[in-house]
Amino acid sequence: MRITRFIANNFRNFSHLEVKPGPGINVVFGENGSGKTSFLEGIYLFGFGRSFRPGGFRPLIKSGADEFTLFCEGHDASDVDSQQRFGMSRNVNGDHQLRINGSKEARLADLAKNVPVQLFTPESVEVIAGGPSTRRQLVDWGVFHVEHSFFGLWSNYNKMLRHRNKLLKTKRLNYSQAEDKYWVQQLCLYGQEITEQRQGYVERLGKYLKPIAQTFLPDVTLDVSLKVGWDSNKTLSDALSGSISNDVKYGHTSVGPHKADLQIIADGVAAKERLSRGQIKVLVASMKLAQARLLNEATGLACIIIVDDLTSELDRDNQRKFCELLEDSDNQVFISSVSIDSLSDNFKKEPAMFHVEHGFLKRHIEN
Numbered sequence: 001m002r003i004t005r006f007i008a009n010n011f012r013n014f015s016h017l018e019v020k021p022g023p024g025i026n027v028v029f030g031e032n033g034s035g036k037t038s039f040l041e042g043i044y045l046f047g048f049g050r051s052f053r054p055g056g057f058r059p060l061i062k063s064g065a066d067e068f069t070l071f072c073e074g075h076d077a078s079d080v081d082s083q084q085r086f087g088m089s090r091n092v093n094g095d096h097q098l099r100i101n102g103s104k105e106a107r108l109a110d111l112a113k114n115v116p117v118q119l120f121t122p123e124s125v126e127v128i129a130g131g132p133s134t135r136r137q138l139v140d141w142g143v144f145h146v147e148h149s150f151f152g153l154w155s156n157y158n159k160m161l162r163h164r165n166k167l168l169k170t171k172r173l174n175y176s177q178a179e180d181k182y183w184v185q186q187l188c189l190y191g192q193e194i195t196e197q198r199q200g201y202v203e204r205l206g207k208y209l210k211p212i213a214q215t216f217l218p219d220v221t222l223d224v225s226l227k228v229g230w231d232s233n234k235t236l237s238d239a240l241s242g243s244i245s246n247d248v249k250y251g252h253t254s255v256g257p258h259k260a261d262l263q264i265i266a267d268g269v270a271a272k273e274r275l276s277r278g279q280i281k282v283l284v285a286s287m288k289l290a291q292a293r294l295l296n297e298a299t300g301l302a303c304i305i306i307v308d309d310l311t312s313e314l315d316r317d318n319q320r321k322f323c324e325l326l327e328d329s330d331n332q333v334f335i336s337s338v339s340i341d342s343l344s345d346n347f348k349k350e351p352a353m354f355h356v357e358h359g360f361l362k363r364h365i366e367n
Contacts, residue, residue, distance in 0.1 A: 001074055001075075001076065001077065001084075001114065001115050001116065001301065001302060001303075001304055001332070002023050002074050002075060002076075002077055002302065002304075002332045003021055003043065003072050003073070003074040003304065003332060004020060004021070004023075004073055004074050004075065005018070005019070005020050005071075005072065005073050005074075006018070006019050006020075006021065006042065006043065006070075006071070006072045007069075007070070007071040007072070008039075008042050008068070008069070008070050008071075009068065009069045009070075010061060010062040010065035010066075010067065010068045010069070011038065011042055011060060011061075011062060011068040011069075011070060012035065012038035012041070012042075012059070012060060012062060012068075013035050013038060013062065013359040014035060014038065014039075014062070014359050014361075015062065015359065017039065017042075017360075017361055019039075019354065019361055019363075021332065021334070021352060022332075022351070022352030023332060024327065024330075024332065024333065024349065024351070024352075025323075025326065025327055025333045025335065025347055025349070025351035025352065026332070026333060026334045026335065026351060026352045026353075026354065027335045027336075027337060027340060027343060027344070027351045027352070027353045027354070028040070028334060028335065028336045028337075028353075028354045028355075028356060028361070029336070029337045029338065029339060029340045029343075029353065029354070029355060029356070029364070030338070030355055030356035030357055031338065031357070032338060034356040034357050034358065034359075035356045035358075035359050035360075035361065036336040036337075036356045037053070037308055037309075037336055039334075039336075039354075039356065039361060040306050040308055040334055040336055041053060041060075042070050043072070043117065043304060043306060043334060044117055044119060044306055045070060045088065046070070046072060046086055046088070046111060046112075046115040046117070047111075047112055047115045047116060047117025047304065048112060048117065049088075049108035049111065049112065052119055052121065052123075057090055057094065058092065060090065061090070061091075061092060066091055066092055067089050067090060067091035067092065068089065068090060069087065069088070069089040070087065070088050070089070071085070071086070071087045072085075072086050072087075072115075073085045073086070076300075076301070076302075077301070077302035077330070077331075077332075078300060078302075084100070084101055084114065085099075085100075085101050085102070086098075086099065086100055086101075086111060086114065086115065087099040088111070098110075098111055100114065109144075109151050112144070113144075113145070115304065116145050116295060116301055116302075116303050116304065117303065117304045117305075117306060118288045118291060118292055118303050118304070118305045118306065119288075119305075119306045119308070120284065120285055120288050120305070120306070120307045120308070120313075121306075121307075121308040121309065121313075122308070122309060122312070122313055124281075124284045124285075124288075125277065125280050125281060125284060127284050127287065128264060128271050128272050128275070128280045128283060128284060129272050129280060132259070132260070132261035132262075135261055135262035135264075136260055136261065136262070138262065138287070138291070139198055139201060139202060139205075139226070139260075139262050140154065140198075141291070142201050142205065142291050142294065142295070143197050143198055143201045145295050145299065145301070146201060146294070146295065146298045146299060147197045147201070149193075149197075150194070150197055153190050153193050153194050153197070154190075154194060156186075156190045157187065157190035157191055157194055157257065157258075158258070160183055160186040160187050160190065161187065161253060161256070161258060163183055164180065164183035164184070164187065164253055165251070165252045165253055167179065167180060167183065168180075168247055168248055168251045168252060168253070169251040169252070171248075172248055172249075172251060175248045177244070180244075184237070184240050184241075187236070187240065187253070187256060188235075188236050188237045188240065191236050191256050191257045192236055194257045195226075195228050195229075195236070195257050195260070198226050198228075198257070198260065199226050199228075201294075202224055202225060202226045202262065204294055204298075205224060205287075205290055205291065205294055206222075206223070206224045206225075208290035208291075208293050208294045209222065209224060209286060209287055209290040210222055212286045212289050212290050212293075212325065213282075213283060213286040213290075215286070215321050215325065216279075216282035216283070216285070216286060216318060216321060216322075217266075217275075217279060217282065217283065217286075220266050220267060220274075220275070220279070221266070221267050221268075222264070222265065222266055222271075222283075223264075223265040224262060224263065224264050224265070225262075225263045225265075226260060226261075226262060226263070227260060227261040227262075227263050228257065228260055229255060229256050229257050229258065229259035229260040229261070230243075230255035230256060230259070231255075236255075236256065239255045239256075240253070240255060240256070243255045264283075266283075271283060278314075278315070278318075281313055281314060281318075282314065282318050282322070285314070285318075285322050288305065289305075289325055289326070289329060291303075292305060292329055292331055293329065296329075296330075296331075302330065302331045302332065303329075303331045303332075304331065304332050304333075304334070305326060305329070305331050305332070305333045305334070306333075306334050307322075307326070307333065307334070307335045307336070308336050309336055309337065309338075310322075310323075310335050310336070310337055310343075311337045311338065311339065311343065312338075316342075319343075319346055320346045323343075323346035323347055324346065324347075324348075327347050327348060327349070335351075340353060340364075353365075
């Protein structure tokens with residue numbers, strides 16, 4: 001996907017914004033608080049349906065307005081004639097509308113499928129340093145875009161999980177295994193397929209990740225694998241059966257794909273224990289690039305890659321390496337920075353540059 005036009009109304013500090021990005025590298029610069037991250041946030045919403053910043057949806061609506069609207073149009077990277085249009089709005093009551101090529105029947109999943117977005121921010125170190133849920137989300141983003149059946153499986157599994165957890169909470173004192181049997185069977189049915197798709201994806205991801213990471217970490221040996229969410233020496237059915245007493249006691253399902261984790265090993269130990277914060281940053285950057293490359297080779301789709309505050313996150317040498325890989329990836333890229341001093345020197349081609357000031361964004365032409 002390449003965005004050719006982006007419009008925002010009453011979004012964050014923008015009353016009205018219209019921009020025509022370049023097909024490759026786009027650099028957005030301006031002082032802190034000027035709106036550059038808000039612009040990136042608007043693009044991100046098309047890929048995820050939610051913000052990457054805290055605070056819920058209300059801060060997205062400009063003060064004094066009743067709703068925000070976002071619109072973008074673009075085409076597949078390999079087919080400039082495949083023009084597509086996407087729109088979304090949300091009002092102060094939380095009501096939202098989505099449109100894909102004029103259709104009001106669109107779901108967030110349909111929108112996300114059409115606009116694959118990767119994000120690298122100061123908080124991205126949580127992929128390594130944080131808890132399992134962040135890493136599950138990383139894996140599931142990839143499986144969602146590569147395996148067409150994954151979203152249905154994942155939705156059904158979570159629906160069954162909610163039903164079973166409700167049963168466990170409400171029937172603690174008079175738990176009935178016969179009553180629980182159906183939910184356990186359904187969890188096994190969907191959970192096994194989810195796990196197989198995740199395992200296949202993680203195996204492929206490792207093959208893309210290792211050569212990219214070598215650019216930044218030539219002396220580190222990396223390995224990635226999936227911890228399935230239960231004792232891998234057992235079937236999911238046996239694991240669920242063996243956890244019944246604990247599940248009843250605590251009122252929730254304690255094993256299953258919803259407990260899975262991506263295990264990232266560096267030189268034989270957990271990456272978060274072996275690597276410095278700077279090394280973790282470049283490892284996460286490598287993972288984002290690896291996911292984008294895997295997506296492209298598996299489906300032919302290109303990513304939109306968002307990099308917020310590049311110059312504060314990486315040192316000069318790693319900035320240069322990262323920018324070279326971004327440019328060679330042939331994805332559309334949006335980079336924010338307070339300053340553009342020496343930033344364009346990291347690219348073979350002059351990037352499209354945009355300056356943001358006081359809620360206004362305009363194309364910047366260097367003299």
